[in-house]
Amino acid sequence: MQEQEVSEKISEVVKEDIWGSIKEFLDIGFHIGQGENTIHLTIGIVLLLIFSIFIASFLLKGIRLFFTRKLDEIDKNKFLSVFKFINYVTFIIVFFVILSLTGINITPFLAASAALLVGLGLALQELFQDIIGGILIIFDKSLMVGDVVEVEDKVGKVVEIKLRTTRAVTRDDKIIIIPNHKFISNSVYNYTQNGKTTREYVQVGVAYGSDTEKVTELLLQSVTSQTGVLKKPKPFVAFEDFGDSALVFSVYFYINKSFEVPILKSNVRYSIDKLFRENQITIPFPQRDVHLFQSKK
Numbered sequence: 001m002q003e004q005e006v007s008e009k010i011s012e013v014v015k016e017d018i019w020g021s022i023k024e025f026l027d028i029g030f031h032i033g034q035g036e037n038t039i040h041l042t043i044g045i046v047l048l049l050i051f052s053i054f055i056a057s058f059l060l061k062g063i064r065l066f067f068t069r070k071l072d073e074i075d076k077n078k079f080l081s082v083f084k085f086i087n088y089v090t091f092i093i094v095f096f097v098i099l100s101l102t103g104i105n106i107t108p109f110l111a112a113s114a115a116l117l118v119g120l121g122l123a124l125q126e127l128f129q130d131i132i133g134g135i136l137i138i139f140d141k142s143l144m145v146g147d148v149v150e151v152e153d154k155v156g157k158v159v160e161i162k163l164r165t166t167r168a169v170t171r172d173d174k175i176i177i178i179p180n181h182k183f184i185s186n187s188v189y190n191y192t193q194n195g196k197t198t199r200e201y202v203q204v205g206v207a208y209g210s211d212t213e214k215v216t217e218l219l220l221q222s223v224t225s226q227t228g229v230l231k232k233p234k235p236f237v238a239f240e241d242f243g244d245s246a247l248v249f250s251v252y253f254y255i256n257k258s259f260e261v262p263i264l265k266s267n268v269r270y271s272i273d274k275l276f277r278e279n280q281i282t283i284p285f286p287q288r289d290v291h292l293f294q295s296k297k
Contacts, residue, residue, distance in 0.1 A: 049098045056090050126181065127164065133180030134163040143183060143190070148258045150189035151178055157259050171262060191258040197230065198258045202268045205246025207282040212239065212247065215281060219251040222271035228264050230254040245286045 064083045137143045138161070147158045149168065156168030156176050166178045182188070191198050202223075206215050216237045223235045235253040242248070251272075255264060276283060 045098060049094070052094045052098065053091060056094055057087070060087055060090060126179070129181035129185075130164040130179045133182075133184045134161070134165075136184060137161060137166075137180060142193075147193065148191040150191070151182055151186065155191075155259075171259065196256040196258070197254055198256075198261075199233075199252055199254050200258075200261050200265065201250045201252045202265055202272070203240065203248065203250045204269075204272055205243055205248050205283060206276075207284040208247060210247060210281055214279060215247075215249055218275045218279060218281065219249060219272065222268055222275055223251055223253040225271060226253075226264060226267055228255055228257060228260070230256060246284050 060083065143149070143158060143161060143166065145158050145161060149156060149158060154170060154176055156170045156178075158166060158168045159175075160167040164180060166180060166183070168176050168178060170176055204219070216239075219237045220235055223229050224231075229235065230253070233254050235251060238250045238252065240248040240250050251268070253268075255261060257264075273283075275281075
């Protein structure tokens, strides 16, 4: 029993010596200042900072993988900027916590940071709206690469969606850069959200007294002869109105290349003009009846 007690005491002494040596090693460092304002920068604190950053990075990576596990590769890449921003914020928080452990009073830093963030928030309000808009677009997939959209009377095909802006190419082969907040604060026409097929129309007026059945036949002929007009759903003609100077007709047709619709509509108008001339259908000029009254003296 005495030998066992002696061995236990020896092991306790050895453990105390080892822990004491480790503690002395971790306490090696710099101590700047005196009293309450003393700053302690030791090997232990540096190791704690490195370990904390490693753990934070590991947790953030796990969170990123969890939230993006069901997304395709393109959408995953869109989130890189978001997670980089979150990483920076997390590392700043860890840094301030470690500063607090060294004995530095971080209250002035926090107060200055709060004032700075408020100022940045007011100055960069629209930037934050763009970032939030980009996150919402990525999450709900309300906009996809390849969609044809109309924003502020400009039509473009989306070629890239970033965290702050969306890039689209117009029908004039010009790049338009759209802030993402436009997609959440304004009405946006998406021509291809429900599929590639869209309905278009061309409107024309004919003279009063024209054969309306013949007009309908010619209008259908003008679109069915065009390459790019779908056979199903079938094109159709609507007698829209009795206008001031003409009978107003519209021919409706379906296409699957909305981005090329101006050229197609132009070809339809050329065809209408040719067919109307060949069949003596008149497209009238605007007319006004002027009545003159002579005043009696």
